[in-house]
Amino acid sequence: MAQIYHYTNRSSFNVIHSQQTWTFLASRPPGEHPMGAYFTNLDQDTPRLARKLGIPGEKLEFVLCFADVHDLRPLRGDRGRFIFYSPVDYGVEPARQIGAGPT
Amino acid sequence: MTLMLGRQDIVVQTHGLGRLPALDICARAILLHWRGAVFQSGATAQVYVGYGAIPWGREHEIFVYRDRDALDNWEEFEAHAGNANTMIYLLAYDETQVTVVVDDATAREMAPLILAMQRSIWNMSTQLYPLEKAA
Numbered sequence: 001m002a003q004i005y006h007y008t009n010r011s012s013f014n015v016i017h018s019q020q021t022w023t024f025l026a027s028r029p030p031g032e033h034p035m036g037a038y039f040t041n042l043d044q045d046t047p048r049l050a051r052k053l054g055i056p057g058e059k060l061e062f063v064l065c066f067a068d069v070h071d072l073r074p075l076r077g078d079r080g081r082f083i084f085y086s087p088v089d090y091g092v093e094p095a096r097q098i099g100a101g102p103t
Numbered sequence: 104m105t106l107m108l109g110r111q112d113i114v115v116q117t118h119g120l121g122r123l124p125a126l127d128i129c130a131r132a133i134l135l136h137w138r139g140a141v142f143q144s145g146a147t148a149q150v151y152v153g154y155g156a157i158p159w160g161r162e163h164e165i166f167v168y169r170d171r172d173a174l175d176n177w178e179e180f181e182a183h184a185g186n187a188n189t190m191i192y193l194l195a196y197d198e199t200q201v202t203v204v205v206d207d208a209t210a211r212e213m214a215p216l217i218l219a220m221q222r223s224i225w226n227m228s229t230q231l232y233p234l235e236k237a238a
Binding site for chain 1: 107108109110111112113114143145146147148164166177180181182183190192194195196197200201202204208
């Protein structure tokens with residue numbers, strides 16, 4: 001089963017991980033990207049991961065991993081091969097949660 | 104806040120050139136503006152010293168840094184306000200498009216670069232396929 005990852009900093013991790021159903025809030029990213037909660041299928045061993053996602057290094061401090069059910073949309077363009085989003089808040093129930101912690 | 108995406112994605116059509124020639128053309132267009140550009144494989148993070156060292160047949164993703172100092176800065180600090188618009192991330196997995204990822208496509212130092220890539224691909228495609236374009 002394919003895995004999806006959400007990388008974040010400690011404060012956001014603590015908020016999400018404290019919930020029984022992890023809830024990732026949709027927000028407006030920079031640029032012209034659609035509003036959403038964003039995820040990737042790239043694991044933490046991917047070379048230059050922060051650069052590929054376009055985020056500061058400290059956003060890679062923690063990760064939440066869950067099973068993919070193929071309901072996320074790919075980002076427009078070639079980064080859509082590994083960046084996906086939900087246009088609305090996205091919940092992951094315990095049955096789909098695989099693991100979470102520091103990277 | 105759970106933001107996990109940054110930078111801007113500009114999708115450039117290859118106009119029949121195909122993925123590898125278009126990627127190559129983008130790199131050459133960048134070099135006209137960034138004479139000291141340094142290239143790095145997106146797959147392995149290997150740094151290529153000089154345009155001629157890039158194994159184009161193997162690469163689907165390339166980071167292009169303005170110069171060696173920019174590469175060193177990104178390697179040490181990752182993205183921060185001080186190194187904005189000093190790196191372009193090129194991806195080409197599809198024969199019909201190249202994706203150009205930048206910090207700010209409207210920035211004074213970045214807009215001409217993007218336009219140069221788009222024009223170079225367009226000009227090359229019209230030289231190679233003039234009859235098909237005219238038909």
